[in-house]
Every structure is written in structure tokens, then in C-alpha cells.
Amino acid sequence: MAASSEFSVRSSTGSYDVRIGAGQFHEAVASAALVVVDEALLDRVPATSVPVLAVPAGEETKTLAGCESLILRMREAGVRRGDHVVAVGGGVIQDLATFVTDVYMRGLPWSYVPTTLMAMADSCIGGKSSINVGDVKNLVGGIYPPSAVVVDPDFLASLSATARAAGFSEAAKIAFCRGPETFDGYLAAYDGFEGDPDALIDLVLRAKRWFVEIDEHDRKERRLLNFGHTFGHALEVAVDHRISHGLAVAFGVLCATRHPLAASGPQVDRLAAHCRDLIGSAEGVHEALSRFDGGRYERAFRADKKHGADAFHLILPAEGGGVAEVSTPSTPEDWDLILTVTQQTIASLEGPTA
Ligand SMILES: NC(=O)c1ccc[n+]([C@@H]2O[C@H](COP(=O)([O-])OP(=O)(O)OC[C@H]3O[C@@H](n4cnc5c(N)ncnc54)[C@H](O)[C@@H]3O)[C@@H](O)[C@H]2O)c1
Numbered sequence: 001m002a003a004s005s006e007f008s009v010r011s012s013t014g015s016y017d018v019r020i021g022a023g024q025f026h027e028a029v030a031s032a033a034l035v036v037v038d039e040a041l042l043d044r045v046p047a048t049s050v051p052v053l054a055v056p057a058g059e060e061t062k063t064l065a066g067c068e069s070l071i072l073r074m075r076e077a078g079v080r081r082g083d084h085v086v087a088v089g090g091g092v093i094q095d096l097a098t099f100v101t102d103v104y105m106r107g108l109p110w111s112y113v114p115t116t117l118m119a120m121a122d123s124c125i126g127g128k129s130s131i132n133v134g135d136v137k138n139l140v141g142g143i144y145p146p147s148a149v150v151v152d153p154d155f156l157a158s159l160s161a162t163a164r165a166a167g168f169s170e171a172a173k174i175a176f177c178r179g180p181e182t183f184d185g186y187l188a189a190y191d192g193f194e195g196d197p198d199a200l201i202d203l204v205l206r207a208k209r210w211f212v213e214i215d216e217h218d219r220k221e222r223r224l225l226n227f228g229h230t231f232g233h234a235l236e237v238a239v240d241h242r243i244s245h246g247l248a249v250a251f252g253v254l255c256a257t258r259h260p261l262a263a264s265g266p267q268v269d270r271l272a273a274h275c276r277d278l279i280g281s282a283e284g285v286h287e288a289l290s291r292f293d294g295g296r297y298e299r300a301f302r303a304d305k306k307h308g309a310d311a312f313h314l315i316l317p318a319e320g321g322g323v324a325e326v327s328t329p330s331t332p333e334d335w336d337l338i339l340t341v342t343q344q345t346i347a348s349l350e351g352p353t354a
Contacts (some may be wrong), residue, residue, distance in 0.1 A: 001027070005197040006204065009125050010213050011145045018125060018149045018205060020198050027111050028086050032111075036070065036097055038089030042153075043114060043232050045088065051077040055089075055096065062095040063132050064140075068102050081105045087146075090116035091123050093256075095141070098129035102144035111148040115155040117167025118246050119191035121204040122174060124149045126212045126222075139235050143216065151205075153197040162282040166246025169228075171204040171251055176271050177224050178207035180321035183267060187274065198343050223306070227315040227323045228252030228302050231342065238297035243275035250275040251345060258341040261326050262316040265347060279349060294339065302330070312338070 001023035008015045024048050029035060036044055038080030039054035053073050055061050079085070085108050087097030094112055101110040103109045114124040129144030130138035156164070168190065182203070189200035209227070213221040232252030236243060243251070256262055279285050306313045311327045312334060316325035328334045 005202040007209070009145070009149075009209050011127055012143070012195065012216055012249060013127075013313070014147075016145050016149065018146050018151065019318075020151040020153070020202055020205075022152060022154050024150045025088070025154065028113055028150040028152075029088075030113050030142060031084060033083035034074065034084035034085050035095065036085060036087045036089075038115065040095050041088060041155075053077065053078075054217065055093065057089055057092045059092065059132055061191065062092050062099075062130070066343075067100050068105075071104055074100070074104060078091070079104070081108070082148075083108060085110040085250070087111070088113040088115060090114065090119045094119055094123055095129050095131060098127065098144050098146075099141060100104065101146075102129065102142055107144070107267060108249060109229070110146045111150055112146040113150045113152060113155075117156060117159060117164050118152045118170050119167075120155075120206065121167055121171040121201050121223050121338075125152065125208055127216070130346055150352055151198075151201055153201065156197055160283075161262070162244065162284065165250075165278040165282040166244045169246040169275065171273065172274055172278070172319060173227050173249055174204050174208050174211075174225060176253075176317075177227050177323050178210060180267055182207050183271065183321075187270065189249060190274075223325065224315055224323050228256060228305060228313075230301065230306060231255040231338075232300035233304060234297050235292075235342075237300035238293050239288040239291045240293075242291060243285060244282075247279060247282055250278050252351075254279075254345045254348070255338075255341045256316050259314065259316055260337065261314075261328065263319045264317070268322060269319045276349070285349065288315035289349060292346060298335070298339070298341065302335075 003019040004019035029046055029048055032050050035052040037054050042054045045052055085101050087093055102107045112118045112124055112186050127143045129141040131140050133139040173301045176183045183202050189203050193200050194230040211222045211225055228249040232248035235251050236248045253275050254272055257268050312330050314326050315323050316326050
């Protein structure tokens with residue numbers, strides 16, 4: 001079946017292709033020497049003569065122990081240099097596969113089939129791996145893009161409304177960061193998503209491509225995609241990880257839009273309204289926010305590796321559209337401001353829809 005869209009992404013290790021379209025998954029499996037799949041999706045893998053290794057999608061899978069376990073299973077399955085691995089799953093499987101294919105016999109060719117909306121519209125390009133060590137999430141990793149990304153929207157049907165909202169949150173953030181025209185296009189594609197999911201995924205991935213091609217190693221422009229993340233990461237810790245990362249990003253975007261140094265205007269208002277709608281469509285946010293621990297929030301916020309020794313580095317809506325990095329001293333007054341916009345955001349979400 002022909003893909004509805006195809007484009008390539010330049011990276012330091014060469015270009016790789018992105019194909020979007022229903023039915024693409026089956027073609028990708030046909031090219032595999034080994035399939036690594038989220039065990040919850042094992043029954044979706046078409047009949048194949050090559051080994052299929054199922055792994056659970058929990059955070060404990062993307063650890064050094066989880067990588068070692070997969071490497072040993074690959075060795076047992078007879079995987080050799082040059083064998084093409086097809087990885088199928090959400091961000092956990094992506095992180096695991098990126099890391100393991102990078103180091104197994106010093107590098108195997110691989111393709112990635114993302115199966116959550118977050119992975120389809122965001123993480124599947126960029127090539128990053130992030131592996132948990134001890135109780136520190138995403139402490140080690142590298143950049144090892146696949147040779148192909150195959151987005152098959154057939155996987156969307158089984159995702160919960162909450163998982164979709166998390167994916168849309170990251171997608172909206174990317175589109176907003178890219179600029180006003182892209183964000184308007186995103187909102188139109190969001191309205192038409194049920195009939196044409198490919199259009200939204202295509203638009204957001206092309207927007208993300210601009211950031212990863214211009215700054216693959218996160219030194220300048222790609223850092224702007226951390227919009228919502230400093231607040232969001234701290235929220236995840238403060239509510240004991242009872243909220244998914246994508247929804248925490250939507251929350252973080254809302255906090256950022258309330259910061260006095262953030263630009264305001266109709267597009268920022270549309271972004272905030274969209275994030276509120278997404279949070280409202282998800283389950284469990286209200287309960288998670290009721291656990292908010294201010295002390296843990298402050299420690300996590302201050303520990304963010306993006307800050308300097310005496311300054312907070314925030315990504316905020318910019319004049320004229322998009323976002324910009326803004327530094328403020330990390331004085332007690334500046335911290336009070338951060339806490340105030342956070343508390344205002346929590347209060348604004350309290351109510352029947354939150
Ligand atoms: N490498 C990167 O660039 C990058 C970027 C962002 C996030 N991440 C990582 O991604 C992870 C989160 O990934 P995620 O949100 O995609 O989900 P996930 O891989 O953690 O999966 C979440 C749940 O959804 C299930 N699932 C997956 N696909 C499904 C489908 N089509 N239908 C029904 N259920 C399905 C899984 O079995 C699991 O229970 C985190 O560990 C995060 O650190 C990596």
C-alpha cells in the first residue's frame with residue numbers, strides 16, 4: 001500500500017526516510033531480520049519467519065539491565081552484523097531499540113514503527129535514546145537514528161483518550177514552537193484528525209524536522225522544544241508521577257503562558273485553551289494535582305539541567321509568535337513568581353472538567 005506521505009530527515013549519521021500511512025507496518029515487518037515489539041502489541045505482528053522478541057513497555061525495560069537482557073536475547077536469536085531490526089512500540093521501546101541497536105556489534109541497521117501518538121508525532125524523529133539508571137530517569141543515552149521511521153496510524157485505534165491527549169499535547173507544543181502558521185495548521189489538522197490522522201502527524205513531524213536538522217545535538221534551536229518541560233518535569237515529580245509526561249507538558253505550557261515575561265495574544269490564548277481542553281479530556285489529572293507537593297516541585301524545578309548556576313532558563317511564548325529562551329535570576333522573588341504561576345494554573349484546572 002502506498003504511503004500517504006514520505007520525506008527524509010538529515011542527520012549526522014546520514015538521511016533517513018519517514019513514511020506515513022495505513023498498512024505500512026506490514027511492509028516494514030517484511031524487511032526485518034528481527035522484530036522487537038512491545039509485548040502488549042505482540043498479537044498485531046503479522047506472521048513472519050524471523051524471530052520476534054516481545055518486551056514489556058514499562059520504565060524498568062529502558063534500563064541498562066533491560067538493554068543487557070535484550071542484547072542477550074538477540075545473541076541467542078543469532079542476530080549478526082548487518083541484520084535489520086524492526087522495533088514496534090511507544091517511546092519505551094524506541095529508547096530501548098535506539099540504544100541497543102547503536103551498541104550491538106557496534107551498530108545494526110534498524111527501523112522504527114511508533115505505536116503511541118506521542119511517538120508518532122514527536123519522538124520518532126530526532127534519534128535520541130534515553131535510558132534510566134538507578135532511580136534517575138533518562139540519565140544516559142545517545143543519538144542513533146533509525147534508517148527508516150514507519151508511521152502506521154492503524155495503531156491509534158487502541159489508544160486511550162488519555163494517551164491521545166498526551167500525544168496531542170506534545171504535538172501542539174512542537175507546532176506552536178515552529179511558528180504561528182504551523183500552529184494554525186495544527187489546529188485545523190486537529191479538528192480533522194478523526195478523518196485524516198496522517199495530515200496532523202505529517203505536519204508536526206515536518207515541523208520537528210526543522211529543529212532536529214538545524215540542531216541535532218540540542219545546542220540552540222532544538223532546546224526551544226523544551227517549552228513546557230521545565231514546569232512539566234517538576235510537576236511529574238511533585239505529583240509522584242501520577243500524570244503522564246505529555247499531559248505534564250500541557251500543564252507546563254499553561255504555566256509558561258502565565259509567566260509575566262511571556263508574550264500574550266490571540267495565538268497564546270488559543271494554545272492555552274487547547275491545552276486546557278486536552279487536560280480536560282484525560283483521566284486522572286484532577287486526582288494527580290491533589291497530590292501536588294510544593295517542596296518536591298521546587299527541588300525538581302531548581303535541579304533542571306537547563307538552568308545556570310544563578311539563573312532560571314525558561315522557554316516562553318515570544319513576541320510575534322513561537323517561543324524564546326528567557327533567563328531570569330534565581331532569586332527568592334523569581335522563585336515566588338514560578339510558584340505563583342504554577343498555583344494559578346492548578347487552581348484554573350480545578351473543577352468538573354479537570
Ligand atoms: N527518545 C525520545 O526522543 C523520547 C522522547 C519522548 C519520550 N521518550 C520516552 O518515551 C516513554 C513514553 O513513551 P510513550 O508515551 O510513547 O509510551 P510507552 O512506550 O511508555 O507505552 C505506554 C503504554 O501504551 C501501550 N501502548 C503502546 N502502543 C499502544 C497502542 N497502539 N495501543 C494501545 N496501547 C499501546 C504500552 O504497552 C504501554 O502500556 C518515556 O520513557 C519517555 O522517557 C523518549
